[in-house]
Amino acid sequence: MTDLANAESTEVPVPPTTRKDWSSNQEVRWCPGCGDYSILAAVQMLMPDLGVRRESTVFLSGIGCAARFPYYMNTYGMHSIHGRAPAIATGLATTRPDLDVWVVTGDGDSLSIGGNHLIHALRRNVDITILLFNNQIYGLTKGQYSPTSEVAKVTKSTPFGSLEQPFNPLSLALGAEASFVARTHDMDRKHMMETFRRAHAHRGASFVEIYQNCNVFNDGAFEGITGKDHRVDMLIPLVHGEPIRFGAEGEHGVVLHRDGSVEVVEVADLGELALLVHDEHRENPGLAFQLSRLSRGPHEPTPIGVFRDVERPEYGAQMAQQIEEATDRRGKGDLDALLRSGSSWTVE
Amino acid sequence: MSDTTTDPKPHQQLHRVVIRFAGDSGDGMQLTGDRFTTTSALWGNDLATFPDFPAEIRAPAGTLAGVSAFQVHISDHDISTPGDSPNVLVAMNPAALKANLAILPKGAAIIVNVDAFEERNLAKADYETNPLEDGSLSAYTVYEVPMTSITTEVCKDAGVKPRDAERSKNFFALGLISWLYTRPIEVTIGWIGEKYAGKPLVMEANLRAFKAGYHFGETAELFESSYGVKPAVLEPGEYVNITGNTATAWGLIAASVRSGLPLFLGTYPITPASDILHELSKHKQFGVRTFQAEDEISGIGAALGAAFGGALGVTTTSGPGLDLKSEMMGLAISLELPLVIIDVQRGGPSTGLPTKTEQADLLHAMYGRHGEAPLPIVAARTPSHCFEVTVEAVRLAVKYRTPVIVLSDGYLANGTEPWRLPDMDGLPTIEPDFAAGPNHTDADGQAVFWPYVRDEQTLARPWAPPGVPGLEHRIGGLEKADGSGNVSYDGVNHEKMTRLRAAKIAGIAHDIPPTDVDGEDGAEVLVIGWGSTYGAIAAGVERIRARGYKVDQAHLVHLNPFPADLGKVLGRYRRVLVPEVNTGQLSRLLRAEYLVDAISFTQVEGVPFRAEAMEAAILRQIEGVAAGSPGDPGVDGMATSHGKASD
Ligand code: SF4
Numbered sequence: 005m006t007d008l009a010n011a012e013s014t015e016v017p018v019p020p021t022t023r024k025d026w027s028s029n030q031e032v033r034w035c036p037g038c039g040d041y042s043i044l045a046a047v048q049m050l051m052p053d054l055g056v057r058r059e060s061t062v063f064l065s066g067i068g069c070a071a072r073f074p075y076y077m078n079t080y081g082m083h084s085i086h087g088r089a090p091a092i093a094t095g096l097a098t099t100r101p102d103l104d105v106w107v108v109t110g111d112g113d114s115l116s117i118g119g120n121h122l123i124h125a126l127r128r129n130v131d132i133t134i135l136l137f138n139n140q141i142y143g144l145t146k147g148q149y150s151p152t153s154e155v156a157k158v159t160k161s162t163p164f165g166s167l168e169q170p171f172n173p174l175s176l177a178l179g180a181e182a183s184f185v186a187r188t189h190d191m192d193r194k195h196m197m198e199t200f201r202r203a204h205a206h207r208g209a210s211f212v213e214i215y216q217n218c219n220v221f222n223d224g225a226f227e228g229i230t231g232k233d234h235r236v237d238m239l240i241p242l243v244h245g246e247p248i249r250f251g252a253e254g255e256h257g258v259v260l261h262r263d264g265s266v267e268v269v270e271v272a273d274l275g276e277l278a279l280l281v282h283d284e285h286r287e288n289p290g291l292a293f294q295l296s297r298l299s300r301g302p303h304e305p306t307p308i309g310v311f312r313d314v315e316r317p318e319y320g321a322q323m324a325q326q327i328e329e330a331t332d333r334r335g336k337g338d339l340d341a342l343l344r345s346g347s348s349w350t351v352e
Numbered sequence: 353m354s355d356t357t358t359d360p361k362p363h364q365q366l367h368r369v370v371i372r373f374a375g376d377s378g379d380g381m382q383l384t385g386d387r388f389t390t391t392s393a394l395w396g397n398d399l400a401t402f403p404d405f406p407a408e409i410r411a412p413a414g415t416l417a418g419v420s421a422f423q424v425h426i427s428d429h430d431i432s433t434p435g436d437s438p439n440v441l442v443a444m445n446p447a448a449l450k451a452n453l454a455i456l457p458k459g460a461a462i463i464v465n466v467d468a469f470e471e472r473n474l475a476k477a478d479y480e481t482n483p484l485e486d487g488s489l490s491a492y493t494v495y496e497v498p499m500t501s502i503t504t505e506v507c508k509d510a511g512v513k514p515r516d517a518e519r520s521k522n523f524f525a526l527g528l529i530s531w532l533y534t535r536p537i538e539v540t541i542g543w544i545g546e547k548y549a550g551k552p553l554v555m556e557a558n559l560r561a562f563k564a565g566y567h568f569g570e571t572a573e574l575f576e577s578s579y580g581v582k583p584a585v586l587e588p589g590e591y592v593n594i595t596g597n598t599a600t601a602w603g604l605i606a607a608s609v610r611s612g613l614p615l616f617l618g619t620y621p622i623t624p625a626s627d628i629l630h631e632l633s634k635h636k637q638f639g640v641r642t643f644q645a646e647d648e649i650s651g652i653g654a655a656l657g658a659a660f661g662g663a664l665g666v667t668t669t670s671g672p673g674l675d676l677k678s679e680m681m682g683l684a685i686s687l688e689l690p691l692v693i694i695d696v697q698r699g700g701p702s703t704g705l706p707t708k709t710e711q712a713d714l715l716h717a718m719y720g721r722h723g724e725a726p727l728p729i730v731a732a733r734t735p736s737h738c739f740e741v742t743v744e745a746v747r748l749a750v751k752y753r754t755p756v757i758v759l760s761d762g763y764l765a766n767g768t769e770p771w772r773l774p775d776m777d778g779l780p781t782i783e784p785d786f787a788a789g790p791n792h793t794d795a796d797g798q799a800v801f802w803p804y805v806r807d808e809q810t811l812a813r814p815w816a817p818p819g820v821p822g823l824e825h826r827i828g829g830l831e832k833a834d835g836s837g838n839v840s841y842d843g844v845n846h847e848k849m850t851r852l853r854a855a856k857i858a859g860i861a862h863d864i865p866p867t868d869v870d871g872e873d874g875a876e877v878l879v880i881g882w883g884s885t886y887g888a889i890a891a892g893v894e895r896i897r898a899r900g901y902k903v904d905q906a907h908l909v910h911l912n913p914f915p916a917d918l919g920k921v922l923g924r925y926r927r928v929l930v931p932e933v934n935t936g937q938l939s940r941l942l943r944a945e946y947l948v949d950a951i952s953f954t955q956v957e958g959v960p961f962r963a964e965a966m967e968a969a970i971l972r973q974i975e976g977v978a979a980g981s982p983g984d985p986g987v988d989g990m991a992t993s994h995g996k997a998s999d
Contacts, residue, residue: 028826030838059821064657067829075826075839080818082660083828084653085683091618091650095657095665098641099616103661103818121653124646323641330636337638339609342602343773347539348592349394351583351772 018055025058026051028078034069039190039217043137044076046196053197054204061104062096064089066113069144069218070137073108087118090125093132098320104204107134111152112142115171119151123180128319129208135200136213138173141222154301159221174296174311177211178289183316184210185292187308189239190217191230195308202310208318215302226302240268242295242309247279250305258298258307266294268305284313361570362577363534368427369581370435371529374452375444375465376413377406377420380522385422387526387543391535393593393770396583397426400887401768402434402960407623407707414476419451426533428582432734432887434767436962440532442525444468444499446477458491463528465521467500495574499524499565503557506564512557520554520561527565534580537566589772596735596764597624599771600694601631603742604666605638610743611750611782613664618643618654620673623706624762625696628668648676652693656680659689662786662817664746668694670762671713672703674720681755682721683829685853688804688813690749694742697761699958708958709763711883712934717757718912718941724850726857728752729912731759733886736771738764741909747780751863752856753812759911761933763884763960787814787823792835803827803837810863811856861913867906867921875902877973878925880950882908882938885931885961892966901974911938919946927973929953931961 026048034040051061061079065071067086074081080103084092089107097105107125114122114136125132141159142148148161152173156165177185184206188199196214203210215226229238240250240258249257249271257271257279266280286292292312299306331337371388375381382403389401402423411418425435437457443449445468456462469484483489484496499521507517523544530537540562548555569575594602608615619629621644633642641658645651652667659665669677674695684691697713699705717729728748732738738760745756790799791814803825804813816823825837833840834848869878870893881889886907893905906921908914922928922942928950930939936952943950953969955961 030826057821058824059819062818063826074828077826078824080824081826082687083826083830085679085829088649088653088680091645091653092657092660094643094645094650095616095618095654095659095663096661097657098643098654099614099658099663100661100818120646121650124650323643327636327639327641331639334637337605337609337635339606339776342605342635342638343592344590346592346594347390347394348590348773349396350590351396351586351588 018057021052021058023048023052026078028076030075032076033072035220037219038069039139039219040069040073040137042190042193043135043196043214043216044073046193047200048077049193050197050200054201056104060102061106063106063108064093064096065108066118067144068110068113068142070108070110070216071113087113087116088121090114090118090121090130090132090134094125094128094130094319097131098323101131101320101324105132107132109134109136110143111136111138111140111150111173115151115173115176123176126177126180126182126209126211129181129183129316130319131208131321133200133203133206133210134212135203136173136211137216138213139216139218139222140170140225141218143218143221147221172296173213175293178293178296178312182211182312183208183314184310185296185312186211186310187213187215189215189226189230189308191232191235199309202313206313208316229302229306238305240298240305240307242282242284242307242311244282244284244310246282247276248282248307249279256305258295260291260294264290264294266291266298268298284310286312287314361575363580364577365580365582367429367581368425368431369440369533369579370423370425370438371440371442371533372421372423372438372452373442373525374419374421374448375522376447377408377410377418378413379420379444380519381420381422381444384522384526385424387540388529388535389424389768390543390593391530391539392424392426392581393591394539395536396586397581398429398431398584398586398770399424399426399593399768400431400434401425402763403766404959405707407705412476414445414447414473416447416451416477419448421448421452426581428584430584430586432890433960433963436964440529442529444521444525446473446479446483449483450477450479456492459493461493461495462489463495463497463525465499465525466496467498497528497568497574502564502568503561506560507557510553510556510560512553516553517557517561520557523558523561524565524568527562527567528569529565530562531566531569532575532578534578537562586770587772591770591772593768594736594771595627595766595768596732596738596760597627597696597766598631599736599738600668600732600742600758600760601628603739604632604664604692604746605635605640606739606776606779607743607746607782608638608640608664610779611664611746611784613662613750613782613784615640615666616643616655616658616663617641617666617668618645618651618658619668620645620648620651622648622670622673624698624765625668625670625673625694627765628694628696648673649680652677652680652691656684656687656689656691659684659691660687660817662784662815662819664692664750665690666692666694668696670696670698670706671700671716674713674716678721681727682723682725684755685721685725685727686829686832687827688753688853689755690746690753690815691755692742692745692749692758693755694758694760696765697759699956705958707762709761709884709960710933710956710958711759711761711885712937712956713759714882714911714934714937715940717759724854726854726912727754728756728857728860728910729759730756730910731883731908732764733883733907733909735764735767735769739771739774743779744909747782748860750782750784751812752810752860753815754857759883761884784815787816787820790822801825802835804832804835806852806856811852811859858913860910861916864910864915866917867908867915869904869906869921871904872897872902875904876926876977877902877929877970878904878906878922878927879929879931879970880906880908880922880938880942881931882911885933888961888963888966889931891963892961892970895963895967896970896974901971903970903974908938911941914945922946922948922950926977927951929970929973931966931969933961
């Protein structure tokens with residue numbers, strides 16, 4: 005029996021690598037100044053740290069600017085069709101538990117055409133790491149509004165403004181039973197690397213939203229919160245076990261009200277003890293959901309970091325376990341026995 | 353035979369008999385037919401079955417829309433169809449009688465559950481008068497049997513409530529027919545005991561009903577004689593009775609074992625393909641992974657992802673699902689990865705006739721993708737043939753790194769026939785032959801791996817699942833440069849790649865058997881078909897030959913590419929007749945490919961052809977040749993004589 009999944013020799017230590025080892029020889033073709041470059045750099049720089057093998061790493065994508073990502077990684081990769089990468093990843097990850105499977109997608113790719121595959125991959129808790137580049141616009145097709153574009157957004161396809169309520173990607177992921185949900189942004193390499201590291205370490209489906217600037221069709225969409233001068237007052241770093249607070253002096257904080265809602269307050273007004281202590285591992289996703297909606301858009305203080313990280317059985321492992329149990333119970337499959345499993349008769 | 357009592361009634365031997373069990377969907381007719389079939393198979397008859405059930409899970413009880421039927425043809429010799437016309441109709445209610453009367457030849461026997469012929473049921477079936485009383489059935493032999501009342505009566509002292517007891521009346525019918533055709537009863541009794549072991553009351557009721565039916569036949573004054581159908585002389589070997597869907601599932605498992613590739617099925621439930629999923633999900637000890645996806649696209653997408661990882665990726669579907677999978681098939685063609693797509697065809701377009709058979713997806717399979725996107729197509733011709741064809745599809749997919757479509761249909765999927773178990777060592781070898789190392793030297797003299805370097809003979813590219821150091825590569829749906837596989841927008845390269853992909857598929861013609869012609873010297877008419885029309889065509893050809901005429905039959909398993917010699921074969925005949933359960937799809941392909949004046953003979957009534965209609969259609973061609981007239985002129989010069997028209 006060919007057993008690729010177990011072919012990898014685990015004894016041989018992973019040889020040390022550098023960023024260069026993880027970069028393919030293909031010329032990177034995003035628009036100059038695109039946020040995708042810094043995300044690519046963060047991933048390529050993180051890889052040597054993860055202690056993983058290039059040959060056991062796969063990047064999968066659908067269609068869109070972000071979807072070019074696999075071509076630039078010197079790993080196995082597939083640039084597939086629009087929205088379908090989570091489905092393809094499901095087949096790959098469940099048959100090859102030995103692989104690290106990454107899905108790179110965008111807001112159009114996985115919240116519009118591929119929405120169904122995204123939510124179901126999260127629900128099943130397939131062992132994949134999903135990086136969603138959210139630039140709130142269609143880039144590759146040259147500037148139509150996306151499912152994360154704000155209401156009234158004027159684009160090529162909405163000259164009078166978009167009428168549509170946008171998706172909140174984190175709320176959606178949490179509603180889809182995701183076991184790992186995080187947010188980061190393209191202006192902070194360190195934060196990206198740390199967030200990706202956590203997402204990679206999580207067993208099951210990890211979902212990371214990355215605020216990404218499309219400097220051609222939606223320039224500055226996140227500038228008001230991710231810009232160097234704004235960050236300190238507009239980004240709320242979530243740290244497990246710590247009170248949620250931000251600002252140069254930690255003067256702002258987040259409190260939980262009795263009705264379950266959360267709010268940004270001044271620490272001086274309510275005192276440090278009133279602040280909500282972040283708990284990534286809370287079974288109930290309710291509070292993470294509230295935090296995901298603390299900000300109504302990238303113009304208000306917005307939490308970043310890991311919102312939720314809980315343990316839940318991983319789909320491929322469970323599938324493998326059923327196979328193992330069936331084999332233990334009935335013995336390894338025997339074709340002759342299978343063909344005779346109904347009533348057979350013999351003609352002399 | 354049973355050891356109950358000696359049969360006092362006369363006994364006659366028959367060569368063959370066609371029985372049709374019909375009742376309300378809730379009456380358990382499929383089960384009844386299935387049990388009768390199993391017993392007959394074990395008895396040694398050759399047989400063919402045709403389950404015919406409504407799309408609605410439960411149409412209102414007693415209505416015409418809710419009638420479910422199961423036809424079985426048993427014989428003491430080799431047969432190929434479930435029979436044109438039933439010799440016996442078992443009708444559990446007025447609707448079942450009405451819905452099936454049209455196909456019943458005069459003189460046939462009708463056994464009715466007379467208890468069900470009361471006012472309410474007659475009204476539901478739109479009968480103004482009781483057909484049992486108004487003389488409208490005078491051309492038939494009608495047996496009125498109070499099935500419901502006897503069943504409730506015999507269950508009375510078993511503690512079964514009358515309402516529950518009534519539900520066992522199908523076992524009464526089974527018992528009665530088992531007596532009438534001298535079936536051994538031990539098999540059924542044993543089966544009831546096993547099946548209902550957990551429900552002692554149901555078991556008791558069914559047993560009592562079954563035995564009561566059997567004894568009723570023996571003792572009641574109604575039946576003058578019982579009949580026997582001797583075992584058929586079949587080739588020696590071990591047999592099972594098998595449906596097309598089971599044969600397909602087993603073929604996939606066999607191909608997985610044979611190739612050493614772990615089987616991954618990504619699929620979405622759809623009639624009439626779901627049973628393949630059900631069957632495969634039972635056999636996890638073979639390492640089978642079944643994934644019930646969120647939709648059809650995800651089903652094939654996951655299968656393709658598994659194939660990328662080095663598994664045997666398979667998806668199963670029916671027409672509407674095939675539409676949805678088209679884009680992913682295009683990707684698989686572009687990625688040149690092995691993938692098997694099983695399309696169990698049903699009536700279309702759109703939702704169409706979900707439970708009725710049709711073979712109208714051939715052109716979809718052939719052309720239903722954007723761009724130049726050829727892939728191999730194979731089709732099964734009988735239920736058991738699904739096994740062999742599935743294995744062949746896997747062979748082609750793996751060897752040529754391509755998606756392959758298997759065409760089955762509702763008739764094959766649910767129909768059964770005895771299948772002589774094949775020798776597993778006789779199955780073709782399927783060698784994954786994964787890439788093991790670099791296959792190209794780059795400009796710097798470095799040994800590198802190029803994903804689109806082709807095998808000179810097959811034109812297949814290397815299959816290099818992740819996990820092997822040095823073979824890291826990226827592939828995608830964008831056009832690739834010949835060899836390196838890097839993204840290429842170059843027009844000349846695109847032309848080259850388009851022709852390479854086409855040549856790879858076309859080349860398969862030399863890797864498949866030549867056209868299999870069942871021929872006689874001097875025949876001037878060839879009947880050529882594909883898929884589930886095989887049985888009906890064979891039966892029609894047999895009738896024609898029995899009348900002393902000559903006719904040849906060919907049945908295509910490979911529909912793309914066609915066997916290399918097909919053009920020559922077609923050229924040998926004055927007339928080429930192409931019967932299909934569509935409006936002429938293979939005939940169009942043959943005309944386009946070989947400039948042959950293929951004469952189309954078609955019907956789309958949701959049921960297989962009848963041997964009688966086939967016989968008439970063939971005869972017309974033979975007579976046409978004799979008269980020296982050209983082929984049937986049809987609309988716009990296309991010869992399209994229709995099944996109905998020739999009856
Ligand atoms: S269009 Fe926008 S997202 Fe796409 S590459 Fe250019 S800047 Fe980046």
